[in-house]
Amino acid sequence: MRCQCLVDFGEALRADEREPLVPNGTEVIVRIVAAGVCHSDLHIHEGGFDLGRGKRLSYKERGLKLPLILGHEPVGVIEAMGPGAGKLDTNCNYIVYPWTGCGECQHCSIGNEHYCAKPRAMGVHIDGAYATHMRVPHPRYLFDIGSIEPAHAAPLACSGLTAYSALKKVESTLKKTPVVIIGAGGLGLMAVQLAIAMGGLAPIVVDIDPKKRTAALAAGACAAIDSAADDAVAQIHAAAGTPPDAAIDFVGAEATAELGFNAVERAGTLVIVGLYGGAAPWALPLIPIKAINIRGTYTGSLNEFRELMAIAAQGIIPPLPTTTYPLEEAQAVLDRLKQGEVVGRAVLIP
Ligand SMILES: [Zn+2]
Ligand SMILES: [Zn+2]
Incomplete structure (x- = not known):
């Protein structure tokens, strides 16, 4: 698989070639067809943000491990499934809910994985969608986007x-x-x-x-x-x-x-x-x-995502102005976002 990888905070993303992903247990390997570029990718790339009064939140101090593949707005098709993933339709485009947690704490147990203290969010804590392929821990995070264009659907996962x-x-x-x-x-x-x-x-x-x-x-x-x-x-x-x-x-x-x-x-x-x-x-x-x-407010719950995708399926959210770029231009897109030059959404296509 190919990916654009964050190797050091503040440094340009690096193009990497890796071994194909193999699914274990309930995991699903998704072949990415669209990956939205989000403003928070910039914060991760820069390694943190300003807390005011001379303080700064540092992702490094918070234990974010590099190298990391950014990208938390993934849409893709199923390429491979682990033995515990069950039956899935391999003909649809799926959007991935990326805000996963430990699955065991008080927040995770009531469906608020996005509040988990041991977060495992895709593209933030574990590898994400600036790649040809991505590992999804469980099929419950996959939602069929029906006839919505993948590049228009991708930003729904975060923004x-x-x-x-x-x-x-x-x-x-x-x-x-x-x-x-x-x-x-x-x-x-x-x-x-x-x-x-x-x-x-x-x-x-x-x-x-x-x-x-x-x-x-x-x-x-x-x-x-x-x-x-x-x-x-x-x-x-x-x-x-x-x-x-x-x-x-x-x-x-x-x-x-x-x-x-x-x-x-x-x-x-x-x-x-x-x-x-x-x-x-x-x-x-x-x-x-x-x-x-x-x-x-911080992202949203799996349940809210289900509601959002039901609204989107009615076709009542007109697509935002969206510009697509090749995966290899990920760094250039982040730079444009930083300069405030992106109107609407930018989406990478591997
Ligand atoms: Zn985001
Ligand atoms: Zn948890």
Whole structure:
């Protein structure tokens, strides 16, 4: 098999040729047909992210082992199955739920493997999809994508799931006031489409980049506001007709978290998704005075992924602008993502 391998944090990915994968037990070997490139791949590639106040989260200190094949948005076909994998249709394209855990702890036992303290996420802790082939521990992580184009389906495994899980956390507000989506990158655009597919009002999008604001309007946003504007909060309230009940920060920078905090109604909810980095920007007394709920979300559960794929199967999530690249250009794609030059999603095709 061929792969693009992270050998050292911050160094260019290396093209490797390896022995073919052999499945054991319940494992399934998937031949990759599309691998989405996610913003969090950049963080892993760089070895961590800024925690603010001079601190940094280091993947090395957290025990992430290299070499590692990145890629946690895989779509592929079944190439081989272990003796315990059961019967599987080898004619379909499957998307892989990559957020696997130890399978035994209190989180894993109730289906929240993405909260596991001993995570085994594909493309993050164990080898992922920047390759011709990938090992999947169990067929329960495979979902038939039906007639969806593999390159359009791939981003559902991370950006789609993350956006869906974030929206689920404010689901009761979606029909009442437009949700504010901060950051119109791949996740933000996906959230716009999903909020509408979930029966919500058309969201309000906030981004500094005019190209991304245009993309957000095309994706169905009711308004796209420049976050750099002095009156951004007033513009959000005007677009919603009232201070909205919920905002989702897909950037996770100090400025965006502050904007989201200021934009929502009292007793509203700010969900933080992005890992841009920094420290909390709010004055502590304002949190009780505003009675705001500030909550985090990280990827999503296997059950949420099942729900998301059922929505996707109805064909009501229009494909995002997607650009495909050969597997060998993985590093160049990461570089473009870092420069903010990717509108929509980038997908590698082995
Ligand atoms: Zn991701
Ligand atoms: Zn676990």
